Amino acid sequence: MDRLAARLARMIFGAEAAGWLAPVMARALPLGMVVLLASLLAAALGLAMPMLTRQVIDAGIMARDMQALIFWAGLSFALGLGAVGFGIANSMLHLRASAHMLAHLRGRMFSAALARDPARAELPLGEAMARLDGDCAEIQSFAFDTGLVAVGALFRLAGGLGLMIALDWRMAMLPLLAAPFELWFLSRARPRTRTLAEMVRNQRGALSTQMAETLAARATLRGLNALDQREKSFGMAQQEQIAALTRQRLWSETVGAVSQTITALLRGTILLAGGWQVVRGNWQIGTLVAFLAYAGMMSGPLRNLLGLYHAQARARVAADRLGAVISSARPDTGAAPPPGPLTITLRDARAEGAAHYPVTAEILPGQRVLLDGPSGIGKSRLMATLTRDAPLAEGYALLSGATVSHLRPGALCARITHLAQRPAILRGTLAQNLRLAVPDADDQALWRALADADLTSWTQERLGLATPIAETGADLSGGLRQRIAIARALLRPADILIFDEAFSEIDDAACRRILAAIEARHNKTTRIFIAHSGPAREGEFDQRITLVSSAPIFLISRGETPYQRENAREKAV
Template sequence: MDRLAPRLARLIFGADAARWLAPVMARALPGAGLVLVASLSAAALGLAMPMLTRQVIDAGIMARDMGALVFWAALSFALGLGAVGFGIVNSMLHLRVSAAMLADLRGRLFGAALARDPARPDLPLGEAMARLDGDCAEIQSFAFDTVLIAIGAVFRLAGGLALMVALDWRMAMLPLLAAPFELWFLSRARPRTQRLAETTRELRGALSTQMAETLSARATLRGLDALDQRGAGFARAQGDQIASLLRQRIWSETVGAVSQIITAILRGAILLVGGWQVVRGEWQIGTLVAFLAYAGMMSGPLRNLLGLYHAQARARVATDRLGGVIDSARPDDGAPPPPGSATLTLRGARAVGGIHDPLDLTIPPGQRVLLDGPSGIGKSRLMAALTRDAPLAEGAALFSAADIAGLRARALIARIAHLAQRPAILRGTLAGNLRLAAPDADDAALWRVLADADLVDWARGAAGLDTPVAETGADLSGGLRQRIAIARALLRPADVMIFDEAFSEIDDAACRRILAAIDAHCPGRTRIFIAHSGPAREGRFDQRITLTSSVAIFLSSRGEAPYQRENAREKAV
């Protein structure tokens, strides 16, 4: 399987896709083999049926032999039941194995989407969902069914042709004469099939993106009285997608109609020539019926084989889209961060997108630091560079003398907790959200961090650790969301904690209590604060660092921002 899967993946999807699709196909091949055995067994019984029908007609009915009629009819009935049984088994096996392959493929793509390199532009949520849903299903269906369809079609073609030759080799040439023309037509039609598939999938992604954005921003849109406007935009996007689907379906039906016309012509030719043979007495009626059945049976497999050529065009569009997700994943490679207490060092550092002057800075373990500067200068981006969530435009960042660029990102995140201003809160319970940081934390540990985040009274007044939380924390205030995020971060054994406007929506009294608890219970941790106002700027700091810029920054505060009032003459350390 390990050798066969890469070859099949390269043959079907190309070398670029084979590197990530081959492992998924290798895991699905054993199950696909069972499906193939059941499918070929059903096909073999199906191939025998026209011959049995011939015997019923010629040896039984036309020969007026009741014994032969009963025998061949009973055998035909028994084989028909066998075909039904194999068909049911094949259907159930197909569902089980193909669903497992789809889950495997989606899991692979979901992991890649979660590991997306922060340095790359974000993939819109709706577009990501469209790729993980529609494109994965397209790839799985084609990858799983291609081998089965191809082998099954070849088996039916070879078996049907052999039986047709046994009946009359001259008439067996008729179906073969139609194949070259159908293949020529499909090859000419394939580029349009691919273009229509690309357009349809792009419009599906745009529609999903608009839907996700609108639903997530419904409160803001309601406040702006812009729901009707977004609804009209959604209707236009739906209209564009439906129109694209109709164009794709019309083209698909046109391509299919050509194949059906060829089949009808072939069937008519067999009826005329075969009927003439019956009139001349060279054929019996049963032979003509069997020949017509085999001609019909061969047209399906032949159409399947030629149709795979067009289906591959659509599948490759989906493969290219999924390949973009796979390629965007950041490999979790590099060395682990050095053990022991962490010293952070920046040497002429500036993150991509930052407009501050390059910064030289050293933060020994356990220091309490304020990082200051106007909005938009690049404070958050600079701190994100410490966890490799933002690339440096220049300079270097060191973790205990080790260049952060060469360290494993996940290992860095375990040592450095970066709390954003707008934390992610998931639907579930309060305990479930807290345990995202420490799955094995017991209830006592959860209550301890809730106390540090000044949340005990609120939690006890609700349902305790089982307090339900709505999607994105929509049923919570901004301050509660921030406090839950702070409690969650305190569960982690991080050496460095970066509070990036993490107190901006918490009232001053609660903020002071939380800060006092953090300082009391985390004295050995490095604490870096980014705050434009409020108690997070108060107290003793080991260092106060102000980012400055030679680039003009336009502010609306008319010189009243706290960083200007308190730190106008401070320089970067």
């Protein structure tokens, strides 16, 4: 099954997409085979109907045989009724199988999007949603339906051609004469189909991105009185998408019109030639009716087969877009960090995109450190290198002698908590947000973390741990969001805690209480603070590391060394 799925994926979507699509298709194949068998049985019933109609006309009506008429009409009705019921069952089977495949594919893409390498350019939220929704649906529809359509079309094509040959082999050649011309036309039209599909997909992603970021920033936009401006921009983007969809649909209808014109010419030719045979007495009228029905049946499958050639172009566009999500996922591979307390060693280290001079420093387990420097110089990115969320442009970062770039990202995040200035708060309850850090934490542990973050009174005044929180914490102040994030970070054990402007929106009194709790209960943990102002800069630090934009100049004198301690800041790097 896996080998068959790999071959199908390679044939349909190309070698690059086959690697990640083959497992999805392999999982869908067993149920897909059942749907295929049901489709073939439905097609066989459909092929039988024109022959039954022929018998009704020729053996019943034209022969004036009432008994034969009743028999063939009753059989035709019974088979038609059975085809209706069988079609409903087949449709439900198809829905179940295709829905499971879509869920598996979307789950695969969702996992890849979550594992996206933080060091790479971030995929806009709206664009990610468009790919997870529209592109996955395009891939699922084509991948699942291609086999069904192709096999079913070939079955009906072969069956119809065989029955037409049984009626008159010379007339049966007419539908085959049209196929080469239609295939030539579709091959010439395919590049434009792909170009228009790319344009529509990209514009859909851009529109989703604009919608997502506008809704997320609506409070800021309202404050700037810029809502009308964004609505106007959104309306223009919608008009551009409508224009692109119109061009795509017009082109699709044009391509379809060529196929329909060829079918109409073919039916007209069969009607004239078959009518001439009836007039000459070589055919009965029922034979002409059956032949026309089979000609229509053949043109449909033939058009489906040729149409798959164009549909594949659109599906490959979606596969390329989803392939970019897959390729951006960071594999969670590497060695585990060394056991025991972690020592941070930086050797001439500078993060990619940072503006500071390479820094050399060593932070011992349990130390309290202030990482200082002007805004934008690269303090956050330097700390992000410890969890491999940012690459080093130069130098080395080590944890207890192990090179960070060789360690597994997931294991690093389990040992190092990097608390950002703007934390992620999700819709749900307070307990659900806290348990993101430790899913099996009991209520007592949650209350202890809330106490450390100075949130006990606030929580008790509401609904306790069941206090509801809106999407992104929109119903909370910035300080409350930061305090909930601090409680969540303190809930889970970590060797290193990095407070990256994590206190910037908390009032000074509450901030000092939280810092005191951290020092009382987490003083064995390495604490690294990045703060431009406020109580987070107060107190005793084992080290103050200041990032500077140029190389420090060391001038040895009898009295002191410049950059040693100046206004309670260590300037040595």
